[in-house]
Amino acid sequence: EIVLTQxxxxxxxxxxxxxxxxxxxxxxxxxxxxxxxxxKPGQAPRLLIYGASNRATGIPDRxxxxxxxxxxxxxxxxxxxxxxxxxxxxxFGTYLSTFGPGTKVDIK
Amino acid sequence: xxxxLESGGGLVQPGGSLRLSCAASGFTFTSYPMTWVRQAPGKxxxxxxxxxxxxxxxxYADSVRGRFTISRDNSENTLYLQMNSLRAEDTALYYCAKYxxxxxxxxxxxxxxxxxxxxxx
Numbered sequence: 675e676i677v678l679t680q681x682x683x684x685x686x687x688x689x690x691x692x693x694x695x696x697x698x699x700x701x702x703x704x705x706x707x708x709x710x711x712x713x714k715p716g717q718a719p720r721l722l723i724y725g726a727s728n729r730a731t732g733i734p735d736r737x738x739x740x741x742x743x744x745x746x747x748x749x750x751x752x753x754x755x756x757x758x759x760x761x762x763x764x765x766f767g768t769y770l771s772t773f774g775p776g777t778k779v780d781i782k
Numbered sequence: 783x784x785x786x787l788e789s790g791g792g793l794v795q796p797g798g799s800l801r802l803s804c805a806a807s808g809f810t811f812t813s814y815p816m817t818w819v820r821q822a823p824g825k826x827x828x829x830x831x832x833x834x835x836x837x838x839x840x841x842y843a844d845s846v847r848g849r850f851t852i853s854r855d856n857s858e859n860t861l862y863l864q865m866n867s868l869r870a871e872d873t874a875l876y877y878c879a880k881y882x883x884x885x886x887x888x889x890x891x892x893x894x895x896x897x898x899x900x901x902x903x
Contacts, residue, residue, distance in 0.1 A: 709889035711827075718877055718893040719819075719827060725887035762827055766888040769841045771817075771829040 676700050676765050678774035686782040693750040695777045697763030702743045707766040710739055710748045713776075714759045722761075723748060753779070784808040784892045786878050791897030798868050802897055804861040804878030809892075811859040812836070815881040817890060818852060818863050820874035820899075830876070831863065846872075868901045875899075 677700040687693055697708070705726035711719040721730040723739035726746055736751040750757055758781050763774040790802040802818070817832040831852040833840040840852050851864040861878050875898050879890035 704886075706886045707888055711890075713827075718895055719890075720893070721882070721889050721891045724882055724884065724889035724891075728884070728887065730882075730889070730891060764827075764829075764889070770843060771832070773819075773827040773829065776826045 675770070676703060676767060676772060678763055678765055678772055680761075680763060680774040680777045682777060683775075684778045684780060686780055687753055688782045689753050689755055691753050693748075693753055693757070693779055695748040695750075695761055695779070697741075697746040697748070697774050699744045699746075699765060703765050705742050705746075708739075708741075708746050709764045709766075711762045711764065712757075712759045713762065719762065750779075784880065786880065786892060786894035788876065788878050788894045788897035791876065791899045793900045793902065794868055795903050796869060796901055798901070799864070799866045800868065800899060802863040802865065802876055802878075802899070804863075804894055806859045806861065806878075806880070809880065811854075812856045814883065816854060816861045817879050817881065818861075819877045819879055819890070819893075820872075821877070821896075822871075822874045825874075828874070832881075865899070868899075870901050873899060873901045 679698045681696045708726040710723040713719045727739045760776045785807045787805045818830040831842045837854045849867045853862045875896040877896045880892040882889040882891040
């Protein structure tokens with residue numbers, strides 16, 4: 675079973691700053707099977723990125739995904755007030771799926 | 783517009799059973815695999831179970847295998863999760879979600895708002 679590790683656990687930044695979130699897999703994974711989600715308090719998760727680098731429908735271009743193998747990154751180029759939330763990476767295996775523990779982006 | 787509406791959550795005693803439903807609309811239900819994901823209070827996301835569009839292939843997390851059963855009624859556009867032998871650690875908000883179809887890329891592109899299951903005596 676592939677284990678996903680996200681870092682940092684919490685990222686404290688100011689609006690307008692750049693956020694770089696890391697997701698590391700315990701073994702190499704196919705980029706097509708790596709996704710990123712945003713979750714705000716009291717809301718369901720929202721798909722941001724699929725296939726490691728493809729923005730989902732309606733996602734602003736300040737969100738971008740990159741990486742391959744075991745190391746993947748979600749970048750928010752300039753944080754807007756609505757971007758402060760928890761972000762999860764996800765991997766799809768042959769018969770199961772796993773989520774990382776999440777990175778909380780909060781206001782500095 | 784894609785909509786997923788979960789129901790069936792509630793308070794149940796340890797060892798009890800509950801059946802969750804997820805009513806889907808706004809897309810061709812039979813064409814998409816579906817899934818259940820749960821989130822314990824204050825915790826992260828945990829994938830629970832998935833099944834194919836036809837319903838003939840199912841997958842489960844180790845934590846629920848043998849106790850939970852996922853199914854779907856394509857004539858009613860509804861996804862189900864039958865939960866038996868419930869434990870305190872099954873307490874969570876249960877989301878249903880739809881699989882994305884985009885070439886070889888996988889993700890859950892639409893989510894319901896969740897239904898809360900509390901297992902307690």
